[in-house]
Amino acid sequence: MKRQLKCLIVAAALAVSACGGNSLTGPDNHDLSGTWIGNDGYGEIRTNLNHTGATLSGTWTAVYAGSGGNLTGTVAGTALSITLMPSVPTRCPFSVTASVVNKTTIQGTYATMNCTIYSSGSLTLTKR
DSSP states (O other): OHHHHHHHHHHHHHHHHHSOTTOTTSTTTOOOOEEEEEEOSSSEEEEEEEEETTEEEEEEEEGGGTEEEEEEEEEETTEEEEEEEESSTTSOOEEEEEEEEETTEEEEEEEEOSOSSOOEEEEEEEEO
């Protein structure tokens, strides 16, 4: 009886995990590629993400500041670690630590890095 119960529990767990369902880490819900638009507390931010495996790449624009550049990053589950490199070398790069809240929302924090001017804050991006 105990063995049958254990087998039933294991079978149920495998069936549930194989479905993918609505989980953020399921194979059908994890592609972050596309256009994401949001606000960093100062104004509009736009990103175009390419997501392959655990790697992010793409471009970003701070519309209000007339600046932008390239981005690179990594994905681990719902956690994102992104570096924003400005196209103008005299501007500061940013480090972004964020989480995928759901299929259409990313929230996180940012801070300048390797720069004499410190700036930090939070951001929310929505997939378009």
